[in-house]
Amino acid sequence: MLRGHGNSFQTRSVLSAVFSPDGRRDLTGSDDGTARVWEAAVATELAVLRGHGNSFQTRPVLSAVFSPDGRRVLTVLGGGTARVREAATGAELAVLRGHESYLRSAVFSPDGRRVLTVLGGGTARVREAATGAELAVLRGHESYLRSAVFSPDGRRVLTGSDDGTVIATRMAVFAIAALSLDLILGFGALVSFGHAAYLGLGAYAVAICARHGVTDLFVQMAVGAAAAAAFAAASGAISLRTRGIYFIMITLAFGQMAYFFFVSLSAYGGDDGTALAARSTLLGQDWLENDTVFFYVVLGCLAATYGGLHRLVNARFGRVLAGTRESELRMRAIGYRPFRYRLAAYVISGMLCAVAGVLLANQTEYVAPAYMAWTRSGELIVMLLLGGIGTLSGALAGALVTVGLEELLSDYSEHWRLAFGLILLAVVLWSPAGLTGLVRRLRPEERP
Amino acid sequence: MTLLEVRDLRKSYGALAVTDGLSLGVAECELHAIIGPNGAGKTTLIAQLSGELAPDSGTVRFAGTDITRLDMASRVRAGLARSFQITTLMPAMTALENVALAVQGRSGSSFRFWRPVAQEAALNDEAMDCLAQVGLADRAARPAGAMSHGEKRQLELAVALACRPRLLLLDEPLAGTGPQEAEVLVGLLAGLKGKVTMVLIEHDMEAVFALADRVSVLVYGRIIASDAPQEIRQDPAVRAAYLGGEATC
Ligand SMILES: Nc1ncnc2c1ncn2[C@@H]1O[C@H](COP(=O)(O)OP(=O)(O)OP(=O)(O)O)[C@@H](O)[C@H]1O
Ligand SMILES: [Mg+2]
Numbered sequence: 001m002l003r004g005h006g007n008s009f010q011t012r013s014v015l016s017a018v019f020s021p022d023g024r025r026d027l028t029g030s031d032d033g034t035a036r037v038w039e040a041a042v043a044t045e046l047a048v049l050r051g052h053g054n055s056f057q058t059r060p061v062l063s064a065v066f067s068p069d070g071r072r073v074l075t076v077l078g079g080g081t082a083r084v085r086e087a088a089t090g091a092e093l094a095v096l097r098g099h100e101s102y103l104r105s106a107v108f109s110p111d112g113r114r115v116l117t118v119l120g121g122g123t124a125r126v127r128e129a130a131t132g133a134e135l136a137v138l139r140g141h142e143s144y145l146r147s148a149v150f151s152p153d154g155r156r157v158l159t160g161s162d163d164g165t166v167i168a169t170r171m172a173v174f175a176i177a178a179l180s181l182d183l184i185l186g187f188g189a190l191v192s193f194g195h196a197a198y199l200g201l202g203a204y205a206v207a208i209c210a211r212h213g214v215t216d217l218f219v220q221m222a223v224g225a226a227a228a229a230a231f232a233a234a235s236g237a238i239s240l241r242t243r244g245i246y247f248i249m250i251t252l253a254f255g256q257m258a259y260f261f262f263v264s265l266s267a268y269g270g271d272d273g274t275a276l277a278a279r280s281t282l283l284g285q286d287w288l289e290n291d292t293v294f295f296y297v298v299l300g301c302l303a304a305t306y307g308g309l310h311r312l313v314n315a316r317f318g319r320v321l322a323g324t325r326e327s328e329l330r331m332r333a334i335g336y337r338p339f340r341y342r343l344a345a346y347v348i349s350g351m352l353c354a355v356a357g358v359l360l361a362n363q364t365e366y367v368a369p370a371y372m373a374w375t376r377s378g379e380l381i382v383m384l385l386l387g388g389i390g391t392l393s394g395a396l397a398g399a400l401v402t403v404g405l406e407e408l409l410s411d412y413s414e415h416w417r418l419a420f421g422l423i424l425l426a427v428v429l430w431s432p433a434g435l436t437g438l439v440r441r442l443r444p445e446e447r448p
Numbered sequence: 449m450t451l452l453e454v455r456d457l458r459k460s461y462g463a464l465a466v467t468d469g470l471s472l473g474v475a476e477c478e479l480h481a482i483i484g485p486n487g488a489g490k491t492t493l494i495a496q497l498s499g500e501l502a503p504d505s506g507t508v509r510f511a512g513t514d515i516t517r518l519d520m521a522s523r524v525r526a527g528l529a530r531s532f533q534i535t536t537l538m539p540a541m542t543a544l545e546n547v548a549l550a551v552q553g554r555s556g557s558s559f560r561f562w563r564p565v566a567q568e569a570a571l572n573d574e575a576m577d578c579l580a581q582v583g584l585a586d587r588a589a590r591p592a593g594a595m596s597h598g599e600k601r602q603l604e605l606a607v608a609l610a611c612r613p614r615l616l617l618l619d620e621p622l623a624g625t626g627p628q629e630a631e632v633l634v635g636l637l638a639g640l641k642g643k644v645t646m647v648l649i650e651h652d653m654e655a656v657f658a659l660a661d662r663v664s665v666l667v668y669g670r671i672i673a674s675d676a677p678q679e680i681r682q683d684p685a686v687r688a689a690y691l692g693g694e695a696t697c
Contacts, residue, residue: 315563330607341558
């Protein structure tokens with residue numbers, strides 16, 4: 001076993017590990033900013049390649065590979081540079097700079113003379129290993145590039161990217177989650193800051209069901225929705241007795257409770273979560289393994305959610321819910337008890353979000369407490385702010401634009417959240433009713 | 449027959465006794481006006497009668513049953529509706545929707561998730577009747593928030609009527625209205641007289657003496673006089689405590 005990444009307080013993750021071409025040495029890259037060369041057989045540390053980053057911030061070493069002759073090492077930092085170093089001494093031979101976006105990976109060509117780097121955007125570059133000089137830029141990837149490798153003869157390059165289907169699926173999944181939140185936040189004026197908990201409940205329903213041999217998608221959805229309903233009923237019965245900032249804080253607290261519950265669930269990977277062996281099944285068939293089929297299933301769920309909510313908000317229940325948002329006192333004065341309608345909406349909303357969670361787990365084939373982090377709850381609120389709170393089309397638009405911008409902006413910079421924040425600020429300042437409000441304003445003839 | 453009977457009602461905010469051993473009887477079908485200076489505790493009384501506020505002690509009996517412990521919703525079901533001194537409507541909803549929501553409150557379950565409520569003819573027809581009753585039939589499709597102040601006061605009345613009350617608690621229905629708007633509202637209240645029992649709180653003396661069958665005077669949380677309007681006008685205690693030097697207005 002190769003130990004020694006980190007200190008006694010915190011063990012750092014090993015982000016990559018590869019054998020040298022002769023198989024006698026090991027190279028590991030870690031988020032403590034070092035790469036280490038080990039003797040594979042006895043796990044003796046042969047060299048520590050330091051100097052990745054500055055004294056204020058250590059940048060993680062995302063990947064580290066040997067050159068084909070095993071004499072050099074190529075490391076990629078969590079930034080825009082890659083370095084070629086001597087494996088034996090750690091001496092820096094070349095620094096490959098000038099990547100306008102962050103680097104995902106870098107590999108040597110089979111002859112060891114060139115390096116192929118992959119950016120967080122849609123481009124890959126071929127560079128000279130000795131000097132870092134750029135030999136070719138490979139553009140034209142319509143979406144997220146994940147990795148690139150040389151062909152064995154070193155003359156061609158194979159790139160792999162997320163295709164549009166995957167992104168569209170993510171959009172649809174988050175649209176369901178945003179719609180579910182809009183029911184309570186938009187139509188009920190209940191600002192829940194713990195809504196991601198339901199996303200997580202749905203996701204864990206998949207992992208837990210699968211572990212027990214239940215792989216059917218709809219059964220998993222039913223289990224996830226039932227768990228969400230129970231959690232929503234219990235937490236809502238308490239939180240819905242409060243208003244305003246207290247409600248926000250209590251929903252946040254319940255969300256964190258759910259988060260830490262799953263962190264403590266070591267059977268399912270604790271903090272790290274757990275990968276799914278496979279996607280859920282439909283009628284016992286593994287049709288969802290096909291991304292396109294899976295996308296259409298998610299799209300169907302989105303359509304059903306949208307349609308169902310459209311009926312709901314325009315039915316008796318929806319009008320009562322809107323009434324409680326407009327004036328609770330007036331509602332009581334005409335004979336309603338707002339609490340029971342709010343609780344019902346809260347439960348329905350949680351169940352729908354759990355369905356989104358089931359789909360999210362299937363999309364990523366991975367389940368972790370991170371799905372229910374409070375930041376994720378915040379992201380759902382941001383989607384509504386961006387799209388327009390209190391309209392179904394706003395929730396839909398918000399989710400599509402947020403996921404789309406995330407994909408687009410993260411292609412250009414690792415600091416994409418900053419740009420996203422500025423866009424959000426501009427939209428909210430310019431049009432408090434979000435993007436859909438903007439559309440309505442630009443088409444005044446459609447105003448009733 | 450006494451429809452509403454209040455006995456020894458008390459409510460204090462700290463040291464301030466806002467309702468201070470108040471007793472009151474309202475006969476079926478009468479229009480019972482309650483007058484009193486600002487801060488006398490009139491709105492607080494309405495809040496306790498409607499169930500918005502719980503009294504510290506005392507009892508409220510309605511149609512022979514003790515309703516002191518019932519919440520607002522149960523009292524509305526029992527036939528007690530109110531209007532607000534400060535207009536309390538759903539501003540984003542149309543006038544029709546505001547009233548239809550009140551009709552919906554007493555006609556079947558609201559846990560219905562599928563059928564579009566806007567197409568429920570039974571609700572809309574009854575709501576339309578209520579709007580017509582207060583002269584707002586041609587304003588049905590207007591958002592309440594976009595109506596004039598006088599229209600909002602009329603709509604408050606329509607919403608209360610949509611609850612089909614046996615007793616209507618009206619907290620200054622003329623508050624903030626101009627002379628013409630007030631005239632419309634007084635006409636509406638006159639039209640309702642005899643059809644529904646009303647407790648009317650009002651500062652507009654002209655309106656009070658034109659409408660009331662009986663007038664009670666509330667000062668510092670107590671009823672100091674309760675009588676026919678012409679007797680109240682002459683009552684020296686009332687003149688001193690409330691009508692004061694401007695009694696001739
Ligand atoms: N929640 C409260 N807390 C403390 N004091 C209150 C509260 N509500 C009312 N009061 C006080 O109780 C007194 C009676 O208030 P209330 O609103 O019942 O008067 P009112 O007779 O309706 O007056 P107006 O004619 O101005 O409407 C006032 O002095 C008011 O300041
Ligand atoms: Mg008052």
